[in-house]
Amino acid sequence: xxxxxxxxxxxxxxxxxxxxxxxxxxxxxxxxxxxxxxxxxxxxxxxxxxxxxxxxxxxxxxxxxxxxxxxxxxxxxxxxxxxxxxxxxxxxxxxxxxxxxxxxxxxxxxxxxxxxxxxxxxxxxxxxxxxxxxxxxxxxxxxxxxxxxxxxxxxxxxxxxxxxxxxxxxxxxxxxxxxxxxxxxxxxxxxxxxxxxxxxxxxxxxxxxxxxxxxxxxxxxxxxxxxxxxxxxxxxxxxxxxxxxxxxxxxxxxxxxxxxxxxxxxxxxxxxxxxxxxxxxxxx
Amino acid sequence: xxxxxxxxxxxxxxxxxxxxxxxxxxxxxxxxxxxxxxxxxxxxxxxxxxxxxxxxxxxxxxxxxxxxxxxxxxxxxxxxxxxxxxxxxxxxxxxxxxxxxxxxxxxxxxxxxxxxxxxxxxxxxxxxxxxxxxxxxxxxxxxxxxxxxxxxxxxxxxxxxxxxxxxxxxxxxxxxxxxxxxxxxxxxxx
Numbered sequence: 021x022x023x024x025x026x027x028x029x030x031x032x033x034x035x036x037x038x039x040x041x042x043x044x045x046x047x048x049x050x051x052x053x054x055x056x057x058x059x060x061x062x063x064x065x066x067x068x069x070x071x072x073x074x075x076x077x078x079x080x081x082x083x084x085x086x087x088x089x090x091x092x093x094x095x096x097x098x099x100x101x102x103x104x105x106x107x108x109x110x111x112x113x114x115x116x117x118x119x120x121x122x123x124x125x126x127x128x129x130x131x132x133x134x135x136x137x138x139x140x141x142x143x144x145x146x147x148x149x150x151x152x153x154x155x156x157x158x159x160x161x162x163x164x165x166x167x168x169x170x171x172x173x174x175x176x177x178x179x180x181x182x183x184x185x186x187x188x189x190x191x192x193x194x195x196x197x198x199x200x201x202x203x204x205x206x207x208x209x210x211x212x213x214x215x216x217x218x219x220x221x222x223x224x225x226x227x228x229x230x231x232x233x234x235x236x237x238x239x240x241x242x243x244x245x246x247x248x249x250x251x252x253x254x255x256x257x258x259x260x261x262x263x264x265x266x267x268x269x270x271x272x273x274x275x276x277x278x279x280x281x282x283x284x285x286x287x288x289x290x291x292x293x294x295x296x297x298x299x300x301x302x303x304x
Numbered sequence: 305x306x307x308x309x310x311x312x313x314x315x316x317x318x319x320x321x322x323x324x325x326x327x328x329x330x331x332x333x334x335x336x337x338x339x340x341x342x343x344x345x346x347x348x349x350x351x352x353x354x355x356x357x358x359x360x361x362x363x364x365x366x367x368x369x370x371x372x373x374x375x376x377x378x379x380x381x382x383x384x385x386x387x388x389x390x391x392x393x394x395x396x397x398x399x400x401x402x403x404x405x406x407x408x409x410x411x412x413x414x415x416x417x418x419x420x421x422x423x424x425x426x427x428x429x430x431x432x433x434x435x436x437x438x439x440x441x442x443x444x445x446x447x448x449x450x451x452x453x454x455x456x457x458x459x460x461x462x463x464x465x466x467x468x469x470x471x472x473x474x475x476x477x478x479x480x481x482x483x484x485x486x487x488x489x490x491x492x493x494x
Contacts, residue, residue: 027446027471027475030447030475030478030479031447033482034428034447037424037425037427037428038424038425039424039425039428039429039432040447040448041425042335042339043338043339043342043348044335044338045334045335045338045348045351045352045355046348046352047352049330049334049337049338049352049355049356049359050327050330050331050334052352052356053330053355053356053359053360054323054326054327054330056356056360057323057326057360057363058363058364060321061319061320061321061367062318062319062321062363062364062365062366062367063319063367065363065364066364066365066367066368069364
């Protein structure tokens, strides 16, 4: 009789191996569950859960509408050749005046070298804060993506490059449409801000990967000191370059973040890490 | 029969918000739910956490429970759905080898026999965890929770033919894995 085809034979094998023996939970499940049980009866709990689900769906629909309605309206405005708010603003604001105002606000009060130093320090600190917050909020996921980066660096770089280009194309398509309506202006600002979130995530993952490499161990046995040092080094180039050119600084930021962004893509935001070396030890 | 009507009473009281009654239901089914979660997730700590979540889900959905159905089947259906969902969105967790093996030897057996049995149990658990979640779920419900095909159909809401196919494939994959581990030899000639 073939084991593959026989239910009973298979059950016998499992029984003989002891694998069917029940395992007892080590914790008191009754007490721990009762502590978390809602005070309200099940019917009310179900109603509340349904209300929460509806609210979350409404928020999603609202967010989509907030993005799509101005974008579609903007597209119509552009097709009809209506003067868009952004072009009106650009016409009204004289660039020379803006520069003069900036100089008045900053240059006259500070010595130029001090100001430069402050800008570098500020940009560096902002990046460090973003990295620390990212790793603080997602310690496991950032570590998983970091290990993915160590396991498949070239694949991560390629994925990061493609993801960054795709993000750029989406943002470059959306922005002209959104800025073609007044209501779209704040949405465009939000989109622009969100589009830069991957930088923080990517640098955090790159820092975690470098930290892991330096410590030579795998999480959770790696130390904070190593990834903080790596993050400090990774945040420096963009902070220095911003003194000469803001677009170049953004380019450097994306270049530094690109491998980390790719690792996030490959590991599905750290949920399914690519771990050749650890697959045999982990059930993930 | 008495036990069944007793269970019905506990369910009704729980629906009315009687926590003591629900605690008795947890007491009664904690082993079943924990073992389902442990076999599905492969980690004792995670299984304990999952068991709590499953009971909380059961409580939240108790008002919708059709009392014509068997409570244990409904409970296992919620449990297996939750475990599958958890496997899908599983956060990266660092498992030690201690978490994935069974280390409690049975009393009354010699140390050598215990060690062999422990190895075999571990091999089965490892093989089980290598199965795709959809196959693992069917195998666990069939062999560890002793559900009939009809009950698995009810629990998972899938056609019987799908259940049979998945179970057949799960058996074949487990057989291959156990053959590779050397747990069984003679029965494996298919």
